[in-house]
Amino acid sequence: MLPGFKLTLGFTLFYLGLIVLIPLAAVFWKTTTLTWPQFWQTITMPTAMASYRLTFGASFLAALVNVIFGLIVAWVLVRYEFFGKKIVDALVDLPFALPTAVAGITLAALYSKTGWIGQLLEPLGIKAANTQLGIFIALTFIGLPFIVRTVQPILEDLDPELEEAASSLGANRWQVFWRVVLPMLTPALLTGFALAFARALGEYGSVIFIAGNIPMKTQITPVIIMGELDMFDYGKATAIAVVMLVVSFVLLLTINVLQWWTNRYNTNNLA
Amino acid sequence: MKTIFNLVLLAALAVSAGAAEVKLLNVSYDPTREFYVEYNAAFAKYWQAKTSDSVNISQSHGGSGKQAQAVINGLDADVVTLALAYDIDAIAQQARLLPANWQTRLPNNSAPYTSTIVFLVRKGNPKGIKDWDDVVKKGVSVVVPNPKTSGGARWAYLAAYSYALEKNNHDDAAARSFITKLYKNVPVLDSGARGSTVTFAKNGIGDVLLAWENEAHLALKEFGADKFEIVTPSLSILAEPPVALVDKNAKRHHTTEVANEYLKYLYSDEGQEIAAKNFYRPRNEAIAARYAANFTQLKLVTLKDEFGSWANAQKTHFADGGIFDQIYQSQ
Numbered sequence: 254m255l256p257g258f259k260l261t262l263g264f265t266l267f268y269l270g271l272i273v274l275i276p277l278a279a280v281f282w283k284t285t286t287l288t289w290p291q292f293w294q295t296i297t298m299p300t301a302m303a304s305y306r307l308t309f310g311a312s313f314l315a316a317l318v319n320v321i322f323g324l325i326v327a328w329v330l331v332r333y334e335f336f337g338k339k340i341v342d343a344l345v346d347l348p349f350a351l352p353t354a355v356a357g358i359t360l361a362a363l364y365s366k367t368g369w370i371g372q373l374l375e376p377l378g379i380k381a382a383n384t385q386l387g388i389f390i391a392l393t394f395i396g397l398p399f400i401v402r403t404v405q406p407i408l409e410d411l412d413p414e415l416e417e418a419a420s421s422l423g424a425n426r427w428q429v430f431w432r433v434v435l436p437m438l439t440p441a442l443l444t445g446f447a448l449a450f451a452r453a454l455g456e457y458g459s460v461i462f463i464a465g466n467i468p469m470k471t472q473i474t475p476v477i478i479m480g481e482l483d484m485f486d487y488g489k490a491t492a493i494a495v496v497m498l499v500v501s502f503v504l505l506l507t508i509n510v511l512q513w514w515t516n517r518y519n520t521n522n523l524a
Numbered sequence: 525m526k527t528i529f530n531l532v533l534l535a536a537l538a539v540s541a542g543a544a545e546v547k548l549l550n551v552s553y554d555p556t557r558e559f560y561v562e563y564n565a566a567f568a569k570y571w572q573a574k575t576s577d578s579v580n581i582s583q584s585h586g587g588s589g590k591q592a593q594a595v596i597n598g599l600d601a602d603v604v605t606l607a608l609a610y611d612i613d614a615i616a617q618q619a620r621l622l623p624a625n626w627q628t629r630l631p632n633n634s635a636p637y638t639s640t641i642v643f644l645v646r647k648g649n650p651k652g653i654k655d656w657d658d659v660v661k662k663g664v665s666v667v668v669p670n671p672k673t674s675g676g677a678r679w680a681y682l683a684a685y686s687y688a689l690e691k692n693n694h695d696d697a698a699a700r701s702f703i704t705k706l707y708k709n710v711p712v713l714d715s716g717a718r719g720s721t722v723t724f725a726k727n728g729i730g731d732v733l734l735a736w737e738n739e740a741h742l743a744l745k746e747f748g749a750d751k752f753e754i755v756t757p758s759l760s761i762l763a764e765p766p767v768a769l770v771d772k773n774a775k776r777h778h779t780t781e782v783a784n785e786y787l788k789y790l791y792s793d794e795g796q797e798i799a800a801k802n803f804y805r806p807r808n809e810a811i812a813a814r815y816a817a818n819f820t821q822l823k824l825v826t827l828k829d830e831f832g833s834w835a836n837a838q839k840t841h842f843a844d845g846g847i848f849d850q851i852y853q854s855q
Contacts, residue, residue, distance in 0.1 A: 298844055299853045358722075365727035382727070383712045466670060466713045468852035479715065480672035483589035484842065485596075485614045 277498065284495050286488035295492045304474040305496070311385065311473075312453035315392035316400075316446050323400025323445060324438070330401070331408040345401045348394055353458030360391055361462040383465030388473065391459045396449030403445035407438055439515045447508040454501050546571075546579045546782050551601035553588035553675060553765070554718050555739045559802035560605070566798060567789050571782065579782055587716045588675035595621070595770065602774045602783040605767040607675030609633070610834035612768050621772045635764035636790035637804035640824060641676075641683040643755040644724065644733040644740045651731045655757045656687040659732055660705040667730035669720045670713040671842050677717070680734040681848065682837060683761040686830045690759060700847060707851045725752070736763070738803035741818070756820035761827065 284292065295301070330342055348356065364371045364381035374381055381387045411434065419429045457475040465471040474497055481490035552560055564581040571579045584591065584599070588607035595601045596619040606612055609627055616624050627634045645653050651664055659666055669677035681703070688702035689695075712729055714720040717739055724733040725747045732755075735743070740754050767787050774780040789795050796806040800815040812819070831837040841847045 295844065298849075300844075300849060361723075361727060365729060367728040383729070461715060462719070465711060466715070467710070468713075468849065470852075472713075476670075476673075476715070480670065481844075482593060483587065483673045484838070485589070485593070485618060486844075489844065 280491045280494050280498065283487050283491040287492055291488075292492050295489045296496045300468045300472065301474070301477055301493055301496075303469045304472050304477050305500075307385065307388070307471070308454060308474040308497075309500070311388045311392055312450050312456075315389055315396050315453050316450040318393055319396045319400045319449050320442055320446050323397055323449075324404055324442065326397070327401045327404040327408055331405060345398050347398075348396075349398050353395065353456065354462070356394060357391060357459035357462035360387070360394065360459065364390065364463060382463055383467075383471065385471055387463040387465070388460055388471060391463050392453040392456060395456055395459055396453055399448040399452060400442070400445035403448065404438060404441045407441040411437060436515075436519055440512045440519070443508055443512040443515065447505055447512075450508075451501060451505055454497065544577045546577055546779060547777070548579060548581045548602045548779055548783060548786060549584065549600055550581055550603050550605055550786075551584045551591050551595055551599060552605040553591060553607040554585055554716060555676070555736050555742065556605060556765075557583070557585050558742065559738070559799060559804060562802065563790070563795060563798045566794055567786055570789060570794070571785065577782070579786075581786070587673065589673065595619070600773050600777070601770050602777060602779050603767060603769055603787055605765065607763075607765050608678065608834065609764070609766045610678075610838060611675065612766055613834065615770070621770045622768055623771065626768045627766060629769075630767065630787060631791060632807050633764055634766040634768055635807075636767060636787075636795065637765070637799040637806055639737045639763045639765065639804055640760045640822070641680045641734055641763065642737045642740050642760065642820075643757060644735050644743055644752050645731065645755050647751055647753060649753060649755065653732050653755055656684055656702075656759070659684070659734075660702060660709065664709055664732065665711055665730045666706065666709040666732050666734065667712060667714075667720050667724040668710055668734040669716055671848055673715040674717055674720075676736050676739070677713075677720075677734075678837075678842065679736075679761055679763045681841065682827065682831065683757075683759075684734075685841070686761050686825045687757070687759045689830060690825065703847065704851045704854070707848075737805070737819075741803040754820075756822050759823040759825065761830075762824040764827075 287295065326345065330338065330345075361382055362368050364374070364387060366372060366375050366380075366382070368382070371382060379386070381390060415433055415437075416429050419433045420426075424432065455475065457473075457479070460473055461476060464473060464476075466473075466476050474493060478490045478493050478497075481487075481493065550560060550564075560581075560583050564583070568579050568581065571577060584594075584601070586594070588611050591599075592604070592606060592611035592614050595604060595615050604612055604615065612622075612626060613624075616622050616626055630636070643653060643659070645651070651658070651661075653659060653664065658664065668680050671677040671681045684706050685699055685703050688699035692698035692702075712720075712723050714723055717736060720733060721735065721739060721743055724730050725743055733740075733743075744752055744754065767790060769780070769783050769787060771780070774783045790799070791807065793808065793811065796808040796811045800806045800811055800818065803818060805819055806812050806815070827834065827837065831840075839846070
């Protein structure tokens with residue numbers, strides 16, 4: 254291994270401190286303008302509670318759906334050759350590149366009842382714009398690249414010989430996928446899920462245009478935080494932000510531990 | 525060589541002494557864009573004629589609350605022209621960039637022009653919306669921004685509330701049930717006035733948009749008078765978007781004099797006329813009379829008469845757990 258552990262660790266800590274920890278510490282610091290009862294009252298107000306359920310619920314569902322469909326997209330891109338593959342591959346990254354407000358306005362226009370998609374859904378009794386479904390759609394849109402881009406390199410490295418060996422030993426296709434391929438992809442899928450989930454939790458621009466933002470129904474937590482800021486209530490805004498931060502951190506940590514555990518399980522079993 | 529250099533230096537000094545270029549930053553809210561573009565040009569001309577200095581005015585637009593936050597956080601505004609006094613009060617209280625009594629420094633509560641809240645409906649007015657009572661009817665879909673994030677939306681909320689108060693002999697319970705019915709009819713709460721205009725006009729949502737009067741006229745211009753029409757209710761609120769010098773910033777830039785004049789000139793005949801042309805109600809009655817066709821007569825109540833002060837209105841209606849929150853929590 255290359256030497257320089259102390260130097261690089263020092264740099265890592267300095268960099269993380271500068272870029273991540275200081276702004277986060279400022280969030281906690283601003284919260285201290287509130288007393289404990291005020292803090293508690295702010296973070297448990299009914300509109301905030303409803304928004305946590307919505308934000309975490311919709312983000313979780315969107316990331317979950319992306320795990321399934323992202324895996325399929327990655328699979329197709331890695332395992333098959335077809336005309337226009339490079340274009341499809343590039344399309345996957347678009348949600349990364351598009352300014353989120355543009356995505357939001359576009360989605361809202363598409364799914365409103367006069368929009369291209371909205372007018373097809375309307376006769377079926379499905380309303381997407383300004384409902385929780387709309388929020389889910391926006392979060393799915395922005396989350397897709399995370400899964401595809403984390404799973405793709407692992408799939409590329411996956412030796413098809415393993416699958417052939419499994420078949421020759423009598424495994425059917427389902428067993429090959431379930432017992433051989435999927436366990437090896439699980440850590441990458443978990444990472445992708447965590448990234449997509451985390452991104453969705455903090456998403457603002459693409460959601461507000463399609464959400465409707467009705468308190469208790471379709472108002473995500475970042476909108477509540479913006480509302481507090483607009484009323485010059487920095488303490489309350491950061492209090493709610495702290496809740497988001499702490500819960501997100503715990504969830505991401507859990508996912509990381511889960512990923513580490515599956516990784517170890519794989520190495521032990523395959524070694 | 526030296527003489528040439530000296531000559532150039534002298535010339536440069538002469539030029540800079542004769543006609544300096546002054547820079548001003550006006551931090552404003554969303555729907556004033558078109559108005560200030562025209563006003564800035566007129567003021568620059570006036571200022572150059574008067575002092576031979578050329579003045580270069582930059583504009584910044586956004587939601588009124590967000591703009592105030594930006595100034596509090598250090599955006600170098602020489603003057604602010606925002607949607608409501610509450611936002612300038614916040615700059616005075618939190619950043620102490622101007623004195624607390626700023627609103628008394630210029631005539632008419634420092635609001636050189638006024639506006640109000642009107643209805644924008646679809647052509648032919650298919651739901652027959654004539655006044656506030658029609659807006660709260662079952663089955664009418666209303667588009668308005670969130671009063672927690674939008675200055676214009678706060679005026680709209682207060683306009684509806686004032687109507688209910690006036691109609692029910694200042695009975696608060698009746699006004700609350702009225703405002704609850706109104707917001708039950710709202711399918712989308714955008715974060716700002718422009719967002720709601722787009723939701724209503726572009727995405728085809730809602731039967732009526734509660735809008736700034738000038739924004740409603742702009743929407744007619746922008747999207748075509750064949751698509752929408754303006755309905756003026758019998759009563760609305762007199763919205764007074766105030767302007768103020770940001771003393772500390774202007775002092776640091778040495779622009780106090782020109783910035784003050786910039787605000788005062790808003791009250792001049794030319795300033796008033798530009799405001800009227802851009803659908804802001806001028807204070808000057810002679811000019812108001814000339815543009816009477818743009819401004820339907822209606823009963824206008826003031827914030828002071830109905831709610832006392834912004835601090836009061838804010839606390840009772842828009843703060844966490846206030847009447848606006850209760851509308852949604854009581855279901």
